[in-house]
Amino acid sequence: MKVVVLIVVISHILFFSSAEAFSVIADLSPSRIEIHSKFTGKNILIFGALMEKTDNIVIIIHGPETSMAIHKKVKVLGLWTNGAKVLVNRVPYFFSFSSATMPYRKIKQIFYEEFIPFSHERDLSNDEREMVEALIQNKIRSSLYQFENAVEIINDRLFRGNIFLPGNIVRGKYTVEIIALDDNRIVGIESIPLVVVKTGLDAWIFDMNHSHPILYGFAAIIGAIFIGWLGFFATNRKKFFNKSGS
Numbered sequence: 001m002k003v004v005v006l007i008v009v010i011s012h013i014l015f016f017s018s019a020e021a022f023s024v025i026a027d028l029s030p031s032r033i034e035i036h037s038k039f040t041g042k043n044i045l046i047f048g049a050l051m052e053k054t055d056n057i058v059i060i061i062h063g064p065e066t067s068m069a070i071h072k073k074v075k076v077l078g079l080w081t082n083g084a085k086v087l088v089n090r091v092p093y094f095f096s097f098s099s100a101t102m103p104y105r106k107i108k109q110i111f112y113e114e115f116i117p118f119s120h121e122r123d124l125s126n127d128e129r130e131m132v133e134a135l136i137q138n139k140i141r142s143s144l145y146q147f148e149n150a151v152e153i154i155n156d157r158l159f160r161g162n163i164f165l166p167g168n169i170v171r172g173k174y175t176v177e178i179i180a181l182d183d184n185r186i187v188g189i190e191s192i193p194l195v196v197v198k199t200g201l202d203a204w205i206f207d208m209n210h211s212h213p214i215l216y217g218f219a220a221i222i223g224a225i226f227i228g229w230l231g232f233f234a235t236n237r238k239k240f241f242n243k244s245g246s
Helices: 002-016 104-114 126-141 200-211 213-245
Strands: 024-029 032-035 041-050 056-076 079-099 145-150 152-154 158-166 172-182 185-198
Touching: 024 172, 024 185, 041 056, 041 172, 041 185, 056 126, 056 158, 079 104, 079 126, 079 158, 126 145, 145 158
Parallel strands: 032 185, 079 145
Antiparallel strands: 024 041, 041 158, 056 079, 056 172, 152 158, 172 185
């Protein structure tokens, strides 16, 4: 595996060495992930080479994006219910930040919105900021947001990073961004697609639910009736056979 990775990196360097625009050459393995009922997660290897020495390498994986309404829970007459809400656009379901030399909090102070999971189109109140922060903390607890992954730089020219995608990721298109930093400036970026797909019975059920919802609903009703009938027959079969024998 290491020999194959080294050959790929060297071939990229030889091909792009004359092009100034390519200061970062990178690839990942695997570039396609299949999830199924027994899927528990997958390690992704991101590796590559630098055309020149830099201070830091940052790797970000994010996607798929969606809009979310974040509600604040309030207690009314002893019952918890939804209170105020804040709408946030382009929220990535998964976000991973990896750095070779500088922690996330320091990178965030320098670049702010360049490396955060999602930005806001308007200023938020203190309550709204607390709600957004609660969302991020929930994502962290679920391993869907990661901010402490590391990147290894080898001999000032090669780099590699391992990122774990947990078992609760969803299918869709993800983006892997490899960013070279030098003197607190972005000097090179490479972007690579990562695809997550469903396979097996889970994929069939998912596609049926989204592509043919009416047919899926009808099949679900028929299936529920059939399972209910089997349950009724199983619990009453002794009575049924006793009556038949008499």
